[in-house]
Amino acid sequence: VLAMMAGAMMIHGIQPGPRVISSNPSLFWGVIASMWVGNLMLLVLNLPLIGIWVRVLSVPYRFLYPAILLFCCVGIYAVNNNTFDVGLTALLGLLGYVFLRLDCEPAPLILGFVLGPMMEENLRRAMLISRGDPLVLITRPMSLAFLLLAVGLLVVMALPAIRKGRDRAFKEEEA
Known part of the structure; x- marks a missing residue:
């Protein structure tokens, strides 16, 4: 929120x-x-x-869920009287369902949408100051520290998934 x-x-x-x-x-x-x-x-x-x-x-969900979807679609259509909005909402709902099936959290995605423009603006500012040299991001100690921290966090987040896949592969070979 x-x-x-x-x-x-x-x-x-x-x-x-x-x-x-x-x-x-x-x-x-x-x-x-x-x-x-x-x-x-x-x-x-x-x-x-x-x-x-x-x-x-x-009320059983098999009745409640379609009613909620119907009211959402009617409300979306009522805002602009545009069927494209309803289709876009259906597409985004499908994307949300895929994220749900893949166990992806929506909060980081929303945070990315919020912070993305600020990050892009500041990256553009850094590139203007350095006259387009991207090496400024690794030659300055503060930016290098943040980049290493980001890479380290990505590795720490990816390791459990990699280990789980390796454990599953080794269990299949043993069986």
Whole structure:
């Protein structure tokens, strides 16, 4: 949720961070007030409707899931009256299903979408300062340290998967 909020702020040209309180106090206090109002509305609306929500939970997923998909598609179409939006949503839903089947977490992908433009801008700035020489990224100690840290983290993350594959291959040979 935080990554999506930061992405929304960046889309509107607001730099996310602690300075949002001083640079955009109306936005900050508006978010706080909307959270209070939202929680109050949830309390007021959900307390009398607890029985209905319990009955909704007893509906089998084979009926509930298509109904949710239908309402999502109708809502998406209603925003712009464009069938392309519905198709794009279906395509992104299929991509999400593939990620789910591959046990991929969505949070790093969202974080990549949020931080990617900032990283690209700063890489472009570094290339301009170094007159297009990419070696500046490995000749400077600070950037070299961050690159080595990133490579080290990738290796540490990949090792369990590699070991699992090797163990599986050796077990198949023994059997």
